[in-house]
Amino acid sequence: MQEYILLMNSKDAIVLEKGKVCNTKFGKIDTRNVEIGDIVETKKEKFVVVKPTISDLLKKCKRSAQIVMPKDASQIVSITGLKAGWRCLDAGTGSGFLSIFIGNIVGKKGRVYTYEKRRDFYEIAKKNIEMCGLNNITIKNEDVKNFRERNLDLITFDFKDSHTLIKKAKNRLKKGGWLVIYSPHIEEQIVAIEEMRNNDMRIYATVENIQRKWKSIHGYTHPEPSGILHTGFMTFSRRAF
């Protein structure tokens, strides 16, 4: 498995593959004999070498479809209480960002099953999962409508018309297990809530998570004038019976 390192100083951070001579905007950096804690110097900069976190690695991952952003993924973690050991299903995989985020939390004793119907997206996500060093994620190049997993703690759906799978999802969750429907459009949430009610699920809430970054410059601190505001809505529900 390929190993990655993070080179950082107070202004910049860059993820590099270990064991290579890398061309970077700071000049050539030889990572062949570099260890965690070392200091690396180029003509322009000086960096400390640290272990990258999953957030560092995700920034380096390739994107295909629209991803679930960390701000929304973190909402899924805090509302459901996602933790080590959980059995999860995530579809469609897209670039694999949400699966990776979940896989990083459920750890070695947990599992993420993820389905992507497009071959090209599946290939990209598979590489992203490998790059993040997670071997607790099973990725399948299949339509999620045929998913076979049972006894799940969490199901996350992020694809068009995902409400059509709510009945099956409910039956494959453990009692008390969570179903989260993510979608950029409120219309999908409305039909999803209706279908959750029809299946006697406990609806927790529909959430839109708006995050605004601030620029902190001494004496001129203000919100950044532009950036992503709307990403998607998430409806959270739980299996009762």
Ligand SMILES: C[S@@+](CC[C@H](N)C(=O)[O-])C[C@H]1O[C@@H](n2cnc3c(N)ncnc32)[C@H](O)[C@@H]1O
């Ligand atoms: C918005 S993307 C998911 C992004 C993903 N959550 C992430 O964070 O990277 C939706 C994906 O679902 C896939 N998809 C749509 N319908 C599907 C189905 N029935 N079975 C499997 N994948 C499906 C699409 O090809 C697309 O890649």
